[in-house]
Amino acid sequence: MPTAPITVHPPLGTGGRRVTARGQILGLAHSDADVIEFLRRAGLPGAEGLLDDPSWVKWRGGRAHHYEAA
Template structure:
């Protein structure tokens, strides 16, 4: 089973696309944005799961880094 939340590689202009169960929920520029998108998706304890690979897969870059690729 793969993680339901994917934080994709940083974009050329900065920020990372975020998907929940395959649906795009936004472009995060920091962990605060990411947590807000997850709260809107119904995950109210978002800050506690950001480093849990069962919940979040960070692709194409280091976790918690949002700078342009």
């Protein structure tokens, strides 16, 4: 099974989550809106519909959609 191309990494101790696409860092997200903007800039205009699709986005560590410090 192929892995999801987008990874939202565990929350950092200072808050926020690193977002990568196939290993390339897109940015540090503090909200779903940030993730959607990073994905839009990466060429995925329908990004808001991808956040809960495990074939597109893998949420690592912590709960999905939570960005507070670990």
